[in-house]
Amino acid sequence: MARRRSPGWVPNQHGAWAMLASPLLVGVLHAGPTWVHLPLGVFWFAGYFAFYATSVWLKSGRRARHARPAAVYLAVAAVAGTVVALADPSLLRWAPLFAVPLGVGLLAAAARRERELLSGLTMTMGSALMTVVAADAGRDPDLRTAWVLAAVQAAYFCGTVFYVKSAIRERGNKRFLAQSVAFHALCTLVVGWVSLSLAIVFASLTVRAYVVPPRRPTPKALGIGEIVATVVVAATSLLTA
Structure with missing residues (x-):
């Protein structure tokens, strides 16, 4: 039914x-x-x-x-x-x-x-x-810094769109996985201009984008990971931007 x-x-x-x-x-x-x-x-x-x-x-x-x-x-x-x-x-x-x-x-x-x-x-x-x-x-x-913070938020959450899709709807699609990793790597380079701490966080997210999807994580595991990553990105950007 x-x-x-x-x-x-x-x-x-x-x-x-x-x-x-x-x-x-x-x-x-x-x-x-x-x-x-x-x-x-x-x-x-x-x-x-x-x-x-x-x-x-x-x-x-x-x-x-x-x-x-x-x-x-x-x-x-x-x-x-x-x-x-x-x-x-x-x-x-x-x-x-x-x-x-x-x-x-x-x-x-x-x-x-x-x-x-x-x-x-x-x-x-x-x-x-x-x-x-x-x-x-x-x-x-301080809108100048606010725009930087908004850009970091956009980079992170756009990355999650790639990441989650590569782990669920595009699971097994090696081309999409490569696109996801490439996007995360690009974001790592860009946020490096903001702070080294953010670059380290985004580099970790790039590794995650490559390692996790092939392991077929459950939606629950993805969700818990996203909660942690969201807090880390937000806190790091506020402390260093």
């Missing part, structure tokens, strides 16, 4: 949680927390929930049972976003930067191609932009 598609209340893409939380927290910790970060965080997570629910609705052929979660999360995001805009109107200048990742993600969902590489990389880079937005809302915004 075929499984019924989830109505869309709870996202099933577990890796997305780290991609949401890490850029936001890095930006907050870099510039210092303010009360505006509370509604900004609600807006950020509710906005993702709305995006996910809308994607489910599009993939379902726009069935009515999938429309309610999208409507509820959109309403929550709208309220939180209004609070943020009233508290700090200058943050609205960042909104256009999210248009392309959002559009690509929704179009990919409508075409049932949301798990393709281009969609994953685009959404990941869009998520990294929250580092700059959160920093701009902070007590002592």
